[in-house]
Amino acid sequence: MTAGKVAILMGSDSDLEIMKEAADVLNEFQVDCDIQVLSAHRSPELVSEFASKARDNGYRVIICGAGGAAHLAGVVAAHTTLPVIGVPMNSTPLGGFDSLLATVQMPAGIPVATVAVGKPGARNAGILAVQMLALADAGLAKKLSEFKSKLTESVREKNKKLQAQVKSR
Amino acid sequence: MTAGKVAILMGSDSDLEIMKEAADVLNEFQVDCDIQVLSAHRSPELVSEFASKARDNGYRVIICGAGGAAHLAGVVAAHTTLPVIGVPMNSTPLGGFDSLLATVQMPAGIPVATVAVGKPGARNAGILAVQMLALADAGLAKKLSEFKSKLTESVREKNKKLQAQVKSR
Amino acid sequence: MTAGKVAILMGSDSDLEIMKEAADVLNEFQVDCDIQVLSAHRSPELVSEFASKARDNGYRVIICGAGGAAHLAGVVAAHTTLPVIGVPMNSTPLGGFDSLLATVQMPAGIPVATVAVGKPGARNAGILAVQMLALADAGLAKKLSEFKSKLTESVREKNKKLQAQVKSR
Amino acid sequence: MTAGKVAILMGSDSDLEIMKEAADVLNEFQVDCDIQVLSAHRSPELVSEFASKARDNGYRVIICGAGGAAHLAGVVAAHTTLPVIGVPMNSTPLGGFDSLLATVQMPAGIPVATVAVGKPGARNAGILAVQMLALADAGLAKKLSEFKSKLTESVREKNKKLQAQVKSR
Amino acid sequence: MTAGKVAILMGSDSDLEIMKEAADVLNEFQVDCDIQVLSAHRSPELVSEFASKARDNGYRVIICGAGGAAHLAGVVAAHTTLPVIGVPMNSTPLGGFDSLLATVQMPAGIPVATVAVGKPGARNAGILAVQMLALADAGLAKKLSEFKSKLTESVREKNKKLQAQVKSR
Amino acid sequence: MTAGKVAILMGSDSDLEIMKEAADVLNEFQVDCDIQVLSAHRSPELVSEFASKARDNGYRVIICGAGGAAHLAGVVAAHTTLPVIGVPMNSTPLGGFDSLLATVQMPAGIPVATVAVGKPGARNAGILAVQMLALADAGLAKKLSEFKSKLTESVREKNKKLQAQVKSR
Amino acid sequence: MTAGKVAILMGSDSDLEIMKEAADVLNEFQVDCDIQVLSAHRSPELVSEFASKARDNGYRVIICGAGGAAHLAGVVAAHTTLPVIGVPMNSTPLGGFDSLLATVQMPAGIPVATVAVGKPGARNAGILAVQMLALADAGLAKKLSEFKSKLTESVREKNKKLQAQVKSR
Amino acid sequence: MTAGKVAILMGSDSDLEIMKEAADVLNEFQVDCDIQVLSAHRSPELVSEFASKARDNGYRVIICGAGGAAHLAGVVAAHTTLPVIGVPMNSTPLGGFDSLLATVQMPAGIPVATVAVGKPGARNAGILAVQMLALADAGLAKKLSEFKSKLTESVREKNKKLQAQVKSR
16 A cells, blocks of 8 residues: 555445445555545534544545535535545436536635546546645556556457457348 | 624625625614624634534524535534525626535535525525514514515505506607 | 424425425424425415415414425415425426526515425425524524434444444455 | 507516517507516515406406516416416526526416517517417408518518628628 | 317427327317327428418417427427417437427517426416417306316315325324 | 538528628638528528528538527428538527527437537538538648648647747746 | 448447447448547547548548547547537436537537437437538439438328327227 | 646637636746647647656646637546646636536546636636645645635635724724
């Protein structure tokens, strides 16, 4: 495991299925991470305490997933100077428009690095955290490079399969 | 002035022009109110401290105006059991859709009483606060009744003027 | 049961599954409540009669759930000076955007305290009603305080379970 | 003037500039019309009284213009079996999406014939009313036919001008 | 059957399930109606021919249901001076926003009386057509009055059932 | 001038300022073009006649600009097998969402090649028409290649200016 | 097979079910086509290489299907002067609004011919490509004419069936 | 100046007024930065070349501002493993919804850290870049801490002024 630890927070335990995508990526890159249920609205003190002490407790990046009036990432960002990544959840009838806007439209001074709604966003939150940590970790940077090559390779493979499939018709 | 005090909080001093509509209504009803700039993101401790002590400090209702990823009302609601009224501001290019959704879509457990975007919302926040206080104040209830009659009367007046105007053409 | 009675109105009996969330909360807090089917469009006189007499009939807060061009809360608010809470329903293909906007965008003079679309909104409508009643009921205020502590406790419990689950992997 | 009278109602006198488009069209067709300020929220009894008696008072069609949580047309439709035409106004920061959805998404049983947001809608409301009255008035039907021919003619004229303009460059 | 005939057109036979709601209402009111598949895009000449001759062929009102870039109602309205009612269908991933806007936002000169998206809209299209025909048919007007009373009665019945249900708990 | 002629149609003469962007591009590429005011709703026969005969009259591509319930491109596409390009106009309070959806969401069988809302879209409509004509015109294809190089060159130039500007601070 | 070859690119192999609609149409018209998985984000060099050489490799039109932040069509268009057709996919919780806007709102200079979201769009992309190729292929133009007649004929058939069905009730 | 260099790219020189907010913040923190006009669509090779070599050329974070179908951040992210921050511009009639969705909805594998639309977003992009660089730079981390304190202090100051202003009335 590397030195930089990443926190993954989520507003509700029902977000776990989505948010473990972030944890999975961090594990693939052998980056240490915690995953916690912490609600900006139901347990505000726990959130502000966690966020305020995060840097001193060894965290380097904080990933927050929340739905609806998704305030978790913004509240965490208000209490820390660590980079905060927000993953909007699609957990209301409004299709994720609510959580996306509530996460990304932060006022000047307090940024939240927002990624896509739902699963691809959770996975990308993990990768983005690795990219940040890799700024000071040449080993991670190399792994990212290999990861990127594999992405391209997998597209190439899928295309080959498709061509084979098409020809065999 | 009545016993119940109302707090009017706003995320930025540029919201004053809108939010003083709430103060004006409260003044019309002779309800005591404070108006303060407190940002959920730039001054989170001030917000949580204010909200946590609001009941003990004599506040009965808290009105919060904020734009963009409008978290102020939600954060205040997280720290108090007083009724919290949220006024979405139209202060970004997204026309108020962001602040409306970020204010109203609160998770189960922590309500925010949301009103319309902008000026009519700010005015209605004041009236709604009076309606709440009037639950335990027969004098206020009577004033609300008179206020409502005047609303109807003003429509009647405007209609009369319109009829006169139309006839004189 | 406490003195303050709450009315829960809904535009259609198909809204019952959602709106009983409000009734359940009120029951938890031992606040007396009625639940009625009353349509702003199909039975307008029933609605205006109910709303006009609500205060005299002992109601203190009126909760209204409706979908589509959701006018119920606004029409009720037009006929009473009691606080009116609107719960937008997700009952058309437009995902609740229609009922949310038709409920919240009230003109200056006639507020509707709007909560989230669907179930969380219905539950929060109940809590908001309790918060209003608690302004004049120290017992209710204490219960709200305990309720809020339990919310935090339940997040703490869920987090513990998650940590145990994560470690046992 | 023809026998069929049309009522033009609007929620606020600030809607007059838009709603007189409807009156202008009706005047062009020599259809008798009234124009009135009547708010569904500020003067609900006036609205329900007007709507309930409209048929007996000789009205044949009712045109309603309103913005925001535009309930006027729906409330009128709830109290009459005359055809009701709704004109959504663009009078809030939400660009008319609120008034459009609040006007058009009526529940089964109570239709509102909704037209476009703003001026073109107000003008079309007048034409639609004429089309309805023309069902029983051959003279009006003939005028509509001539009106339609003139529309085509005016396009033809504009095109000619454009061609002249283009050639003269 | 009454003298006034109503045409129900739809862009695709897959719209039948929704659009027969309009036919059902017209049958309830014993108003004669035709139902036809006619696409503004796939069979434009059939549409313009039908619309151009509709008045001469005895039609009084034309109801058009279409989804996506829903042009059917607008194209029909371009070829007739009869009142045209548009029913937006929810048949694409965009949830009916596309068909609603493509139906309602007609330019000045050519109105389409737009109703709600989907089934309630189709049913209301039928009722609106009856309301138009009733302008010259006292019998229909009386039936509409009875129909409206039954709507109120059915709400009253549903409320009674709900009260019984609640008490028996 | 080349053999392939392009028609530029617009629903209203107020669209000229935007739509001449398309004409300007075609002139730059020395492609012959006509520009005409033709409304799908106000002059439907002119539109269907124009579209039906367009191929025989030597047109190769038809560009259509319209706002609101923008049916022009779809109606033209219904009457021709030539490629039809749709330019959504921003001419209503709904910001172009209405014209975009009314233009692009065509049903299977009748495509409209839709470009961006407003000026950039009108300009791109012209370029897209040139790209189509260039499929059978090597000279045009070469010009397109040069045009593309100039686009890159202009970015390079702007960047140089910016660098100079930055340094001189 | 005709001389003009069409490329069908898609961002992910999960898009195949939708995008083969385009291939099916091209096969119906006996237009040669390739179908390939190429991601603008995961395999950018493959995309730019493919697009840059497409004209020299005999392609005449490029169809690109992608979801979410759908950049594929735009990136391809940036590297070629061939006409590029974009098919927005509905593959995220935002219902296709994201892919539609990310595909159609191209800046001046680089058009993407955008069609409807999902299956009808994919089918129309194929037809649009045929329309472009038919500009220089009288045989294809004739086939398009027959295709269009069949579309009308199929509507006529469906209408006949419906009439029979209605009468037999 | 610190070791970590930040690139600020923008799709058009008209974005400079907004994007210099990012440069201003970086200057405040004495972080070295370049600002460049590079269009994903008009100069794709310049973009891919810049992005591919950015790490080797000493850049640590890349900030990209673009409007409409905003592909710049995504295309840059496709060519580098450095963290990429996307700033959606409000430069079309669609109010920034297009650029926001086109920037944030990236597929799994290629994250873009998206911030708010327009000026606050540009400023926050700068701060977010500093937060990333501060992960390996204790001096920067300390400056961020002071910056955060000043934000709170400025809210406190604004509140004091407001209180004075209110009292002096």
